[in-house]
Amino acid sequence: MFFPGSRYEKQTTYPVQRADGSIVPAVRVPLPASQPLRGFVRQTEPRRLDLIASRFFSNATTFWRLCDANNAVVPDALGARDLIGIPIDAPAVR
Numbered sequence: 775m776f777f778p779g780s781r782y783e784k785q786t787t788y789p790v791q792r793a794d795g796s797i798v799p800a801v802r803v804p805l806p807a808s809q810p811l812r813g814f815v816r817q818t819e820p821r822r823l824d825l826i827a828s829r830f831f832s833n834a835t836t837f838w839r840l841c842d843a844n845n846a847v848v849p850d851a852l853g854a855r856d857l858i859g860i861p862i863d864a865p866a867v868r
Contacts, residue, residue, distance in 0.1 A: 811859040
């Protein structure tokens with residue numbers, strides 16, 4: 775259901791009944807887990823997380839790893855922060 779490497783890849787689904795009576799699969803949002811940080815990126819102006827993820831992980835779709843490293847359940851929670859932590863497992867950027 776989810777692409778390989780997605781933060782939802784290992785989450786199980788459960789059925790939810792919509793207002794019209796139809797049943798759809800749903801998935802719980804995984805809670806972020808604390809992890810050691812390599813360092814921080816200072817935001818001088820709001821930057822898109824996908825661009826930061828592309829810089830550090832070479833994959834824009836891994837922006838959720840920044841959310842996890844910063845204990846943010848949703849990406850918008852990082853928008854107001856001056857510093858965004860970069861996980862220690864991110865490759866060093868030259």
